[in-house]
Amino acid sequence: MKKEKIFSIKDLHISYGSEKVIKGADIIIDQKGVTAIIGPSGCGKSTFLKSLNRMIDTIPSAKVEGSIKYRGRDINSESLDVVNLRKQVGMVFQKPNPFPKSIYDNVAFGPRIHGIKNKTNLDEIVEVSLKGAALWDEVKEKMNKSAFSLSGGQQQRLCIARALAVKPDVLLMDEPCSALDPVATTKVEELIKKLSSNYTIIIVTHNMQQAARISNKTAFFLHGEVIEYSDTETMFTNPQDKRTEDYITGRFG
Numbered sequence: 612m613k614k615e616k617i618f619s620i621k622d623l624h625i626s627y628g629s630e631k632v633i634k635g636a637d638i639i640i641d642q643k644g645v646t647a648i649i650g651p652s653g654c655g656k657s658t659f660l661k662s663l664n665r666m667i668d669t670i671p672s673a674k675v676e677g678s679i680k681y682r683g684r685d686i687n688s689e690s691l692d693v694v695n696l697r698k699q700v701g702m703v704f705q706k707p708n709p710f711p712k713s714i715y716d717n718v719a720f721g722p723r724i725h726g727i728k729n730k731t732n733l734d735e736i737v738e739v740s741l742k743g744a745a746l747w748d749e750v751k752e753k754m755n756k757s758a759f760s761l762s763g764g765q766q767q768r769l770c771i772a773r774a775l776a777v778k779p780d781v782l783l784m785d786e787p788c789s790a791l792d793p794v795a796t797t798k799v800e801e802l803i804k805k806l807s808s809n810y811t812i813i814i815v816t817h818n819m820q821q822a823a824r825i826s827n828k829t830a831f832f833l834h835g836e837v838i839e840y841s842d843t844e845t846m847f848t849n850p851q852d853k854r855t856e857d858y859i860t861g862r863f864g
């Protein structure tokens with residue numbers, strides 16, 4: 612069965628002022644599974660990711676040109692509802708960034724903003740989201756405690772639960788494990804794999820072993836260009852471009 616296209620990106624160029632950061636990227640991202648974005652520091656991975664739900668709009672000097680279609684719709688068209696786009700295309704950041712609120716209120720935040728007020732409905736969404744983020748058992752007895760009372764790994768899973776609570780289609784993750792210890796990293800990686808049967812996940816990672824462990828497809832960026840984009844297994848066993856081979860074998864980066 613042919614997979615549905617979630618993102619079709621054509622000739623994407625992004626610059627900050629006069630600095631060109633993404634230079635003509637073409638990528639198609641299919642439904643579900645994990646796509647990893649790898650490449651050396653400063654090659655434009657985060658910039659690319661932020662353009663997919665228009666978080667890049669928050670940077671005044673950023674200029675985006677070219678086409679990004681999400682489920683066939685140009686996300687940069689004037690008629691597009693950005694709040695709705697960000698509901699469908701959620702984001703999890705490098706450092707866990709829970710709100711200074713209780714565990715419950717962190718997860719209920721998004722649904723409340725989108726108009727859900729009924730306590731029973733909210734309770735159910737919070738429970739399902741925390742279960743989805745593999746955190747429920749650890750927090751179910753202390754839902755009213757501050758999110759800051761959780762460990763870093765738990766806080767990151769709480770941020771994933773918060774993203775799940777608005778029922779997204781896609782999750783963008785920008786180095787979600789880089790602030791976590793190895794045990795917490797393993798838990799988040801397992802969670803990402805599990806979530807990838809229901810969500811389309813796009814993850815930026817510095818860590819090539821992580822990309823190899825959890826992703827189905829990998830895109831290698833270098834100086835703002837997509838050098839290679841293929842099945843992860845092919846990329847790591849039989850890279851087509853010498854620059855990819857040099858990067859994944861640790862010759863630079």
Ligand SMILES: Nc1ncnc2c1ncn2[C@@H]1O[C@H](COP(=O)(O)OP(=O)(O)OP(=O)(O)O)[C@@H](O)[C@H]1O
Nearest residue numbers: 627632650651652653654655656657658659670672
């Ligand atoms: N808000 C910004 N304003 C101006 N320039 C920026 C901004 N964010 C990033 N840049 C520049 O854009 C380039 C690409 O940055 P980006 O963060 O997208 O790369 P990256 O591959 O994600 O890097 P890293 O792996 O180090 O996080 C860098 O030269 C960076 O200095």
